[in-house]
Each structure stands twice: as C-alpha cells, then as structure tokens.
Amino acid sequence: MDTNVQSGPPADTVGLSQDRPGRHLMRRIIIDTDPGIDDAIALLLLCAADSVRIDGVTTVGGNVDLDLVTANTLTVLELAGRTDVPVYPGAGRSSTDGREPSADVHGVDGLGGLGRTAAAMRARDTPAVDFLTAHAAAHPGEVTLLPIGPLTNIAAAVEADPAFVENVASVVLMGGAEGAGNMTPSAEFNLWYDPRAADVVFSAGFADLIMVGLDATRQADLAPGVGELLRLLDTPVSRFIHAITRSYVDVAFAAHGRLACDLHDPLAAAFLLDPAVIATVPADVSITVDGEHEGRSVVTRTAGVPGATANARVATGADTARFYRVLLTTLFPESVDVIERVVAHEYR
Template identity: 50%
Template sequence: MMERIIIDTDPGVDDAMAILLAVKAADRLKIEALTTVDGNVGIRQVTDNALSVLELCGADHIPVYRGADHPLGKDVAYSDDFHGSDGLGGVNIRPERLKTMEEPAVDYLVRAAAEHPGELTLVLLGPMTNAALAVRKDPGFAKNIRRLVVMGGAEHGGNMSPVAEFNFFHDPQAASEVFQAGFKEIVMVGLDATGKVYMTPAMRELLYLIGTPISRFIHKITRRYTDRRWEINRVMGCQLCDPLVAGYLIDPGILTLEDAHVEIETQGRCEGMSVVYRTKRYPELQANCKIAVDTDSRRFFDVFYLTQFPEYRTEINAMLDREFR
C-alpha cells in the first residue's frame, strides 16, 4: 500500500540519508513535502540542506516548507560534534535550483491535514516543534493525521545526557505536548532500536566503491559522523537513526513494536527523558504510542542498500552475508 508522508526534518547527516532512502522507495512512499525545523543546526542551514538533498537525488517536485527556528520555551544549544557546522559533515553544498515555499511549515501542516483527514503520515526526524505548534494552532490537527512516526526518545539511556535523546532534549516541551495531543497512532523509534543499526567500515566502503553520486555523497557526509563515534565511544562505524525510520516505513517487519505509555520530562536534570511504561507491565496506564523494542538489522540493511542501489545486488548481498554471518 502506498503511504502518503510528510517528512519533518532537521538535516543532519542521518536525516539526509533517510530522505534519500525514502525518495528511492517511490513504489511504497509518496512524499508530499518536507518541512524543516531547527535542530542539528539552525533553521536556515537545515532548510538549505533539505533543498540540496532533493536536488542531488532529482526530487525537485517535492516542496519544502521552512519551519520553527527555535524550540519552545528554552534556549538553542547546538553541537557540531557529529554533524559538522553545516549539518552535513562539512561537505558545504548549497541549493542551486530549488527554493522554499512561501507558506510557513506549520500553516502547511495544518492545511494539509485538514484537506486530507486520515490520509497523511507525519514523519518526525527532528525536534517536534512544528508538530506541537500545529497542535496549538488547530485542536483538530492530531485527529486529522493518520499517524506519527517519530525518531526520538529512548526507553533506556540517552545520547545528550544519561537519560535524554537529542530530539527530545532539544525541545522537550514540544515532545511532551505532542505525546499528550491525542494522535490516533504514534510509533516511537528510539535509541534502543537505532542502536542496532550500525554502518560498519565495510558497509561504508562499499558505498564509495559503488561510485554513484548518491553513494559517494553518503560516504562523504558520514566521515565526520564515523570519526566522532570512534573518538567518543571507540565504536567503528556510525548509527543510522533516521534511516531506520525510513526503512520501517518501507518494510514494517524491520521493527518489533510494543504498546506503551510515554511521558516526557520537560525540566531539571532529567530534561528530555522519555519515561516509558510498557502497558503489558503497567496495564492501568493507557497506551499513547507503540515503541520499537527490537530491530532486524540485516533486514534493514537489505532495504537500505537494495532500495537505493539495486543494480549492485550481488555485491551488496555478498558484503552483508559477511557482516551478518
């Protein structure tokens, strides 16, 4: 079944990879638009990055709407440790043809949801600021959206603090409001799931050897991403957080989901923490989302590589057979 999606994003190395993967899955996903949000870097840069990625993959038909430039109720705190000052690992590309739409992202989200009630999936790859503002603007917004698929949060641990994942940490107020807004379905793909999809050095090198503009671009933007993982965690490779969401949209069997009640801490030492109550253990609480509790890593990488580079099926399968034996 074709799923109609809006991708709300803050590109971001892994956001860019998720967009590229989703664009190539045109038989499964119809991308209605990209909306941009302040996150990995500032709104001007992430918007330029979104336009540039669409130009790179020839998806000029997908409109881009510029969104919120600041989280709700807190100061902006950027870090270029993983994504670089340009958000794309220092490649410094700029859009040459595409421009953003004049309509602000939040207005577009509210309008699109109202015009197509129950038809659109909103894919949140960055902080939830735009979604929260859409809920504030239109009380019916949550009911009009078919479902949310969110990259963010964690049941155990964090990457910005011992308990908080970046997207929720960057705008915890927005995340809290979205989870309380009454969306029909929320799928939360957090660090517990994304931690199981690491692009190893061999996987990354194959992208270089494939040698297409897209594969070389992914290889290049992941250089700093990979180096920082080694410097901080002594891990070889890089975690593909946002591409896992795109992979799940293409092949839902990649993830195992469980019902949960999730609350977001908005202040204090635990700011940005997603408190997860699996409802099979806490039946007195009403589930407000489904959380990803396990990942079929091989199945994901099959989707990631073969969707984008099907002409290299033999080489891809041989490499993945070695990596997952």
C-alpha cells in the first residue's frame, strides 16, 4: 500500500512552526507505534491531551506491515484533527528473522477492518531514525519517547548516534512482562517481535526508562459497559473506538471466554498524563535474545538488594478505574458526569 510519502521541513524543526499557544510549556513526546487497535486509541488519547506536545510520530512494522501501520497512523491523526503532527516511517522489518504481523488479533489491516480509509495527510520522507536522533539532539533533555510497538526504531537510533541516549529525557514503553507473556509463555509480543532491539534499548543506559508490561496492562480491561458507553456517546471518535474494539473483544472471547479486551498501549500513554494510573518498582531488566525463551524480559527487582542497580522502573499493576477516567474524560470532556457513573459502576 502507498504510504504517501512527501518531503517536509528539516527533522529538528518539524512540528514547531504550527505549534499551538502555550504548548512550549508542555512535555515534548515522540510516539513510536505500529497501529494496531490499542495503538490507535493511545494516539487518540494523546492527541486530545492538553498536557503533552506531540513533536512527531514514527512508525514501525509489528502488528501489521509498515505500509499499513503508517497509513493507519495518518488515518487516526486525521480523525483526531491533528494534521499538524508529522509522521516518519521507520523500520519495516524486525532485526530478528521469522517474525510475522499480528493479523489474527488486529485484523489484516491492523484496525479490525476499519483501516483502509485513504488519508489526505502525507508522511514525511525523513527516515524515523534520522528524525529521532536529530530532534533529540535539537532538544536535549526535553523529549520523552513513547514506544508502543517493537523497539526496532529506538534501537537503531541508539546505535546511530552515541549522544542519543543522553539527549532523551525519558522512555515510557509498552512491552515485556515480569510474569507470563502473550506471544509465548514467557514473552510479550513487542519484545518478542524484535528481542535484539529490546536488548539494545534496555542495555543503553537511558536515565529514566519505564516498562509498562502485561502485569499492568492486563488490568486495563475494557468492560462491556464502557464499550456500550462509547457507542452511546456517538461522536466520530467514540464510534471509531467502539468499532475497532469489537473485533478485539471477539478475539478475547474466542481465546479466553471474556467479554472484555485489554487496552495495553493506552495505559502506557495515560501514564504520561497521570503517573498514578500504574504502580512501579525499580528493577534490572535483561532481554533473552535467543533460545526457547527468546523475547522474555527477565525482571529482577532491586529494592532491598545490596549492590543491585536498576536500569528501569517496571509497572506491577494498574488502577483500572483511574485509567478509564483519564482515558474517557480526556477524549470526551463534555461527558464527564456519565463517564464517572459508568466507570464507578464497571470498576467498583
């Protein structure tokens, strides 16, 4: 599929000229993503938030192929009314051979059958890695990375620029698990898809790295009542989320007999708006890069262990009701009262 690539301003200035009033005071973020149903919801959430500034979105192959994830990203940004946000296509393939997209979960188009709308927006022709390194260098200590797909682009930036790690203020990633995985018994999809890249990122020495893994995101379940609320709110965004999550629920029901689905990536995104949506512990995280446990995140909690050094904070659980209040009231601020009633009932 054509990703509609075109030239844009230099990487270190893109997205600044169309800045909205006051946004220079907000946290700068770059979203690295592979939409993906839950990725799309995370994008919509952050596009609606007043407390963050999206400097750019980089795309990576994962849930579906790169051309589709890039097209899906453009579609979602248009839906959100954020045509000011530049998009940079990145790595189309994992650095690990034999990986296949997750079409059985997200549908062949990545959005449960709703991802084939042609976007008027166009992606930039600057490669994702060039944008990541140049933008972090232009704004040292200011940029937070939100990788919510495989870590291929972030690892490539680490390897391309020795100063990149120091220039980045924080990394909040969705991936990994202290406990059971979802792709293998021990590995979560994003880290399994490119374990070598994950190993590079966790070994890089980022000053602030937060791993929001399955131990927390499995508690971010979209209850049936919240799904119905999305339908009844009857806005373009609520109808879109309701529609794409229906296929997610179908997969969850077929696999586990549950009439709910987990919103993994939106929980990591919500952490940028309200850190209290998750609990974290300091830990040393290493990635198994081969063998039967390939892609596993080995988590060793460091609190109370003499001489132990943490390279990350790892999410251990989520405040589900708080998360859904953040998600829904940010997206639909005109409906706070009904949101509160439904959330209080569904997550009591």
